[in-house]
Amino acid sequence: MKAETLEAILADIGRKRPVVLATDLDSGAQRLLHGGDGETEAERADVARALRVDICVTTDGDSGPQIFYQPFNPPLRLIVVGAVHIAQPLSAIATLAGYEVTIVDPRESFAAAERFPGVTLSLEWPDAALESIGLDQRCAVVTLTHDPKLDDPALQVALRSEAFFIGCLGSRKTHAARLRRLSKAGFADADLERVHGPVGLPIGSRSPAEIAVSVVAQVTQALRKP
Amino acid sequence: MAPMPDQSEMEVLVAGRDWKAAGYGVALATVVKTWGSSPRPAGSHLVVRDDGSFLGSVSGGCVEGAVVEEALGVMKAGVPKVLEFGITHEEAWAVGLACGGTVHIFVEPLQ
Structure with missing residues (x-):
């Protein structure tokens, strides 16, 4: 690998720009x-x-050189709207699964830092918060407020973004009204x-906590088995 | 709590860049294909320095020693190569890995 190729990969990772390294496994050309x-x-x-x-993809090489494609993706992010009770286990489990979690709730008494240690909190109104977060295809958005x-x-x-997952807590009846x-x-x-x-x-x-498990499971399914 | 995955892969790449910038010979090993159960997925990295130091993992410990040896040769030759390792049942048992995996590892000099 050329030093400048490695430098370019690290620069893309730094600015959260998805990039794929294609390597010709016969010649080493990249x-x-x-x-x-x-x-x-x-x-x-x-x-x-x-x-x-x-995931990495390798061509079979039957019709030409074998090429190895390795993605370098920005971090997975989960944006939770509603600093309600379920948001606590949800943020913990999602963090373990590799997500950077942001909880959005303009109600200060809900989005209190002591309820969510180590999690990024946004007190902006949800649309403004999501606009400033800048949703991309590595983002999942889950709403929990029922409001x-x-x-x-x-x-x-979220629907105007490339977010790979959008989910809403609430009964079927609530969901039908939402749609x-x-x-x-x-x-x-x-x-x-x-x-x-x-959602879930x-x-x-x-x-x-069990609801949080079911939500993270569904997000994982959307990510890995689209 | 910080997200766990990928952080270490990033550290491996950064180490490779920094070692190269500091004047060391450096080679990068990448898992490109796996069959059966193998401990590290495609895309896992091991970076090797010309004094034999290394960072990262391509097998969870099973073949690292051999990869480092090959990497030193690749640095000298300046030409990349693909290594193939089968993990036998006996070896797998000895290092506590799942049985029967095979990995292909691409080793390239950082130039």
Whole structure:
């Protein structure tokens, strides 16, 4: 590897720009590819897959040199809207799973630092908070408040972003009403299909910690088995 | 609590850059393919310095010694190569790894 290639990878990691290192395993020749880059349609697909699923991809080498594609992705981030009880185990479990967690809640009594040690808190209104966080395809957004005036602005920003996961806590009835509101706000059916509600895999969770497990499991599934 | 994964891979790459900048010969080893159960996934790195120091892991301890030896040769030759290791049941038992894995490791000089 050329020193300047390594330097460029580290620079992309530093500025949170996803990049793929393509190595010809026969010659050792290397290229750096960003989303949309690639010499052929097959290569662009390999690059997109490596970035999206965050795994290395090796071509079989039957029709040309064997190429190894290694993604260097920005950190996974989870943005939790609502500093409610479930947010406490959710932020702990998500942190263990490798996510940088930010909890958004403009209600100061909820988003108290002593309730969430070591977690980034934002007291901005959810839409403003998500705009300033800058959602990308490595972000998951989960709303927990059940309150349309907090959840809905967050969802509207999330739906206009590339976030790989959007989920909402709340009953089926609440969720149906939420989807009707988003539809009225101009979102298409394809947008609404991105919203997981009620959020979490159906594993019979009862306690807040168990609900947090089911949410992180569903986020993991969306990340690894899209 | 900081996120755990990837941090160490980043540290390995930074060490490679810093060692090179400090004037050492450096080689980078990367797991490029695995079959069966193998302890480290594709993309795992080990960086080796010309005095034999290394950082990172490509197998969880099983083949690091051999990779470091090969890496020193790659630094001298200036040409990359692909190493192949099968982890036998006996060896796997001896170092406490899952059985029967095979790994391909790409070793390249940092130039």
